[in-house]
Amino acid sequence: xxxxxxxxxxxxxxxxxxxxxxxxxxxxxxxxxxxxxxxxxxxxxxxxxxxxxxxxxxxxxxxxxxxxxxxxxxxxxxxxxxxxxxxxxxxxxxxxxxxxxxxxxxxxxxxxxxxxxxxxxxxxxxxxxxxxxxxxxxxxxxxxxxxxxxxxxxxxxxxxxxxxxxxxxxxxxxxxxxxxxxxxxxxxxxxxxx
Numbered sequence: 001x002x003x004x005x006x007x008x009x010x011x012x013x014x015x016x017x018x019x020x021x022x023x024x025x026x027x028x029x030x031x032x033x034x035x036x037x038x039x040x041x042x043x044x045x046x047x048x049x050x051x052x053x054x055x056x057x058x059x060x061x062x063x064x065x066x067x068x069x070x071x072x073x074x075x076x077x078x079x080x081x082x083x084x085x086x087x088x089x090x091x092x093x094x095x096x097x098x099x100x101x102x103x104x105x106x107x108x109x110x111x112x113x114x115x116x117x118x119x120x121x122x123x124x125x126x127x128x129x130x131x132x133x134x135x136x137x138x139x140x141x142x143x144x145x146x147x148x149x150x151x152x153x154x155x156x157x158x159x160x161x162x163x164x165x166x167x168x169x170x171x172x173x174x175x176x177x178x179x180x181x182x183x184x185x186x187x188x189x190x191x192x193x194x
Contacts, residue, residue: 002063002116002120003112003115003116003119003120004068004112005108005111005112006068006108007067007068007069007102007105007108008065008066008067008068008074008105008108008109008112009065009066009068009112010063010064010065010066010077010109010112010113010116011063011064011066012063012064013051013061013062013063013064013076014064015048017064017073018044018047018048019073021097022073022096023044023047024096025075025094025096025097026041026042026043026047027041028096031094031096034130034131034134034137035092035094050062054080054081058082058084059080059081059082059084060078060079060080060081060082061078061079061080061082061121062076062077062078062079063076063077063078063079063116064076065077065093065095065109065112067097067099067105070099072097073097074095074096074097074099074105075093075094075095075096075097075109076093076094076096077091077092077093077094077109077110077112077113077116078090078091078092078094079091079113079116079117079121079123082121082123086124086125087122087123087124087125087175088123088124088125088126088127089117089121089123089126089127090126090127090128091110091113091114091117091126091128091170092128093106093109093110093113093140095109104143106136106137106140107139107140107141107143107144108144110140110141110144110146111144111145113126114126114144114145114170117172118172118174123172124171124172124174124175124176125169125170125171125172125175125176126146126169126170126171127149127167127168127169127170128141128146128167128168128169129152129155129165129166129167129168130165130166130168131156131158131163131164131165131166132151132163132164132165132166133158133163138166138168141168141170142168144170145170146168146169146170147168147169147170147171147181147184147185147186148166148167148168148185148186149167149168149169149184149185149186150167150186151164151165151166151167151186152164152165152167167186169184171184
């Protein structure tokens, strides 16, 4: 176990824990709609290759999200690519299994990812982006303490239509003052989407 909360733990990604059920997540069009920009299918071989390459170069680390009560793997957290010169990284959470009657699992997983990134990997700033229509993801990240830093207009081409990319960031308080974090918020987006 790497980090733990009341309901969840992040554990090391191990080949033997990749079940058929885990691989089904990567075939689910609803889950994959926002997960991969390349739109390429993710096979077990491709997944293992990506995880092994990232780990060996120290630029990408993938962890399983374990539900403490059921002891079921319910998703993954990917930290990377890490840009070591600037101590920055993306952080991607994938929740593949829903836990009946439990809300906020995605936010809790992201909070664990933040703890992992800041406390263990000494990341200065986390960044990422998501489709503007991915409201659930935007809410999960901002509830976990991320801020919307900007918008890339028409960044994605989705079903022949332009779609904005919402840029988000999370700042390690060891490196940033509260004022810097507050000033990072993209005011027009916040005002329009309160």
